[in-house]
Amino acid sequence: MAGEPRVTIWNEYRHEKNDENVVEIYPEGIHGALAAMLKEAGFRVRTAILDEPEHGLTDEVLNTTDVLLWWGHMAHDEVSDETVDRVHERVLGGMGLIVLHSGHFSKIFKALMGTTCDLKWRHDDTERLWVIAPGHPIAEGLGEYIELEEEMYGEPFEVPQPDELVFVSWFGGGEVFRSGLCYRRGRGRIFYFRPGHEENPSYHNPDVQLVIRNAVRWAAPTPGATPVYGHAEPIE
């Protein structure tokens, strides 16, 4: 891949239009905040939102996307199955996918995981994300942990065992959560990253931003051989 990955940030973009508290934190939307900090880091960035035609995820957009970020919460069901199928196919074909916070219940994440992706939750807690894999590229440049005021997500988190576990979160209310999970599916890489409740300013936190930038680089495609499927003549 020549140059920095081409990133598309997908956002449901509902809370930030309707809820004053959220508007104050993310006046340009969550996608706007993420786009600004990724552009500053040199990535080529676009955004797409639910209310655009084809939810902004046309063939043309996906064909020129190396890594897709996904934030959704209250309107998962409004995402069309056609769009989900298209994104699913691209991920298996090599496009990176970073699923953020309440995106755990998005159609695309559930389809890729094959499980309910269910969990516990509660607003207004203290979260401390501990680095479990200190040599992992997604943790590069961090200290021992990241501390945030956040919504709590608690175990059990019904997802397949990740290929790599990068963060585990501690919550003040007494829970724990696997909060940074790496998966390979087909030729694509998927990273689930827990923080990002719309009422907390986590995407303005420098360490959270660093993790997302690291994750974009980690998730970018490394095009190997195009796999060959179907009927095959014997080699021997």
Next chain:
Amino acid sequence: MAGEPRVTIWNEYRHEKNDENVVEIYPEGIHGALAAMLKEAGFRVRTAILDEPEHGLTDEVLNTTDVLLWWGHMAHDEVSDETVDRVHERVLGGMGLIVLHSGHFSKIFKALMGTTCDLKWRHDDTERLWVIAPGHPIAEGLGEYIELEEEMYGEPFEVPQPDELVFVSWFGGGEVFRSGLCYRRGRGRIFYFRPGHEENPSYHNPDVQLVIRNAVRWAAPTPGATPVYGHAEPIE
């Protein structure tokens, strides 16, 4: 779980009714052959087929099934989404699932894996399934390998990396294949086992039968705590 697992064998049951060669090998159907050898081993066994109402997989049947075996090939699309969803939910809830041979393309396996489950194939080859994990319970009692006349399946096999890899197959035509794969999804266990082309008598092979019996015991539920999801009050 008291006593041996309660097994339900699901079979598409089309080839064995329409193709003389297959009728000769499996006069009672593939489900019949599997049922006979599992009963002999002391399991409580039922069968279900595509053409029964609800494909034979009613709530009542699934509620009293510990491990479900699945063989399908030419009619994957005729299985209703309702039935697939019901089986999916039961697997996540703890029911074991053993997917056989061409079941790799079944709706239920693809839904659980989140990938295409695609592969290479060719009829009429020699297969040698090497035991890769000699201490695994599914390999208990086997020698170093199992040798069969079989259809070839070749890599890449587009599935998530398994939690445990028990067999890798060698084929005379020059290919290899991961042919015994263990997965946990939710509270359930899934085993994919490659052999079983309808034109080869593999389910009459004593070692293949031994693997399936071992796999039934391995996949049987071990009911832990019922996980609690949703809103949660703080403990501290």
Next chain:
Amino acid sequence: MAGEPRVTIWNEYRHEKNDENVVEIYPEGIHGALAAMLKEAGFRVRTAILDEPEHGLTDEVLNTTDVLLWWGHMAHDEVSDETVDRVHERVLGGMGLIVLHSGHFSKIFKALMGTTCDLKWRHDDTERLWVIAPGHPIAEGLGEYIELEEEMYGEPFEVPQPDELVFVSWFGGGEVFRSGLCYRRGRGRIFYFRPGHEENPSYHNPDVQLVIRNAVRWAAPTPGATPVYGHAEPIE
């Protein structure tokens, strides 16, 4: 394997002889407390301690042991390399090994892991072990979590990524820890279980006891084919 596994409990047995507080908690030693509850559950149990000849782990003892439990802390270096090598060989050959608490720094655990097994620690904290894998046989019969007064162990825990992660601990002081880890090495199974500081009565806790009984059953050998190594004639 006929009947329940044959268990040998190895204990350093120093704190329980020299420290009054510990004597009060474990008057028969930690091995004595574990032996009593495992016998009651129907296992065939022996104990062995550091100060016996060959540390109590003669060939004869190991030859008739299905699962070995290991507790050590202040005298890891007094265990002879010969004994460690012998235990190592047996584990690879199929014997189960359950490493408890401060045994993370034992010679045998470090040799099997290939890493330092280092961690953070602090006395006198509250621990809550959350079940991360609700369908795992080692968690069978538990509720959502186990709560203990215990020594804190904190991440990062320098061990290989486990094959299965069963528990993650929350600590009152703000740390997390992967506290129930499953590994396969050779034909043997290894379970690391965190609780058991000598000044806390954790091995009298019914849930901790249940986990250890479950782990003994999980770790018991499943003798597959004896693997064949070395020069091999071609099959084809």
Next chain:
Amino acid sequence: MAGEPRVTIWNEYRHEKNDENVVEIYPEGIHGALAAMLKEAGFRVRTAILDEPEHGLTDEVLNTTDVLLWWGHMAHDEVSDETVDRVHERVLGGMGLIVLHSGHFSKIFKALMGTTCDLKWRHDDTERLWVIAPGHPIAEGLGEYIELEEEMYGEPFEVPQPDELVFVSWFGGGEVFRSGLCYRRGRGRIFYFRPGHEENPSYHNPDVQLVIRNAVRWAAPTPGATPVYGHAEPIE
């Protein structure tokens, strides 16, 4: 890390001095052949051999090495335990390690794996290394498989289940082998790559060279937070 990784190639360098057939294939030694192709690719390359003081692996050399390659066969036991311990410590601290062919029996690989690393073998066979993980960076730029005239290595290979399985080999004599294995240990990455018998010119094969170059980039350190171990004050 600024620029391309700094590579040190360690070679036993005995066969290439004493055996005419091998001298013809590798007149500058296996390390010389590997150094030439890695230099050409822009890496900063040094070599070290068994017969140098400290086997050429002084603190100074290791302190300025990002990725270490290891080829050994007939003289594993002549490598001093001090050197092995030093390399072991560096790998856990982040240095990449690529273990080649008969290096599976080296002291350093066995210490990192915690197992015997035993296998089957036979000279003079055809090997076909299939790409199992088409999107993996180590497979970048390859076709579906690599074909070589090589020594056979056969399963079972007594190593821990790899974190990622990149290649599986087919052999003409009827065996299979997991021939490209990725591990993380501590902050370091380890890649085992099977080909490279001294009597076969595999390190002159362009695809084998490509894999090794890819592996060097994959194994290069990504310095995260320095992990903190030992006694810790409470955060809360």
